[in-house]
Amino acid sequence: MHPRLPVVAALALALVLPVAHAAQAGGDIPHDQWNAPQKPFRIYGDTWYVGPYGLTSLLVDTGQGLVLFDGDLPESAPVIEAHIRSLGFRVRDVKWILNSHAHSDHAGGIVALQAASGAQVLASAAGKHELELGGADRSDPQYGSAPRYTPLKDVRVVRDGETLQLGHVAITAHDTPGHTAGSTSWTWTSCEGRRCLRIAYADSLSAISAPGYRFTDHPAYVADFRRGIAAVAALPCDILLTPHPDASDFWDRIARRKSPTDVDALVDRQACRDYAAEAGKNLDARLAEERSGGH
Ligand SMILES: [Zn+2]
Secondary structure, eight states, rough: OOOOOOOOHHHHHHHHHHHHHHTTTOSSSSSGGGOOOOOOOOEEEEEEOOOOOSOOOOEOOOSSSSSOOOOGGGGGGHHHHHHHHHHHOOOOGEEEEEESSSSHHHTHHHHHHHHOOOOOOEEOOOHHHHTTSSOOOOOSSSTTSSSSOOOOOOOOEEEEEEEEEEEEEEEEEEEEESSTTOOEEEEEEEEEEEEEEEEEOOOOOOOOOOOTTTTTGOHHHHHHHHHHHHHHHHHHOOOOOHHHHHHHHHHHHHTTTTTTOOOGGGGOTHHHHHHHEEEEEEHHHHHHHHHHHOO
16 A cells, blocks of 8 residues: 655655656555556567556466466455457466465455456565555554455465566566565566566565554665565666556656557666665655655
8 A cells, every 4th residue: 555645745755856756756646546457468578468557457468377466455356357248358267376476456356356267366465464464464554544455365475586487488586575574576577579578576665654653663674675576676676567557657658658569668777776775765764754754
C-alpha cells in the first residue's frame, strides 16, 4: 500500500522534486484510480499487461501455460480475469501466480485468481509468510495501516536467484527486501523474432510506514533494504516494469510509442539503476527526516 500524500505535501514535493520522487511514493495515480479501466495489451513478445490502469498485473504466455504476476486489489481479480479472456487466453491455463509484495494492492486479488485458475502461488520465503497472514505481518513497516486481505494458502517458496522454467520461459526470482521484508523482483526474457529483451518486474522500493514506525529503530531492516536496492540496480533490465506503473513512468513511456508494436520507447538499459538510485536517495531522506525529529 502506498498511502497518498496529503495534497499540500504532494504539491510541495512536485514543486521541489523531479516527478520520479512523487511517483516513487505512488503519488501520481490516486487510490481511487488504481482500479480504473485499462484495455489489456501486449508489452513485448509473450508479455502482456492485464492489470487495471493504476496497478500492474502481467501475463506471460510460456507456450505450456500462463504465468501471472500479481493479482492487485481484491476488486481487481474479475478485471484481470476478463482481460485474460479478452486476449484469447483461458484463465484455467494460468499455472503460476507470482507476487511482488504482499500488500493488498498487489496480493489482495490473488485468492480469487488462484481459485478461478487452480494456479500455484509462488513467493519468497518471507513473502509466503506475509501472504499467509493476509498482509498482517508485524515486521512490515506498514503493519497496522496496510489493509488486510484473505490469507493465502499453499504458497510455494522460491529461493533468491532460483530460476523457474515453464514452456520456453525462464523466470528468475530476486529477493529485493525493503518495501516489505518479502519483496521480490522477477526477471525473464521476451523475444519477437530474433530481438530478445530482458524484462525486470522490479518491486516497489519506497520507504513508507504506518504512523509511528521509524526505520532508524530497525537497523537490520534498513541494511536489508539497502541490499534490496542494490539487487534491483543489478537486475538484467532492458524494460523496467513496476507494481505501480507510475513508479517507472510506464504510461508516459507507453504514450511515447510510435505504434502499438514500437518497443523502443519502453527500453531503457539504465532504468533499473536509476530506479534503485532514486530509492536510495528517498531512503536516506526518510532516515534523515527521522533523525531530525520527523516521524
Ligand atoms: Zn506496498
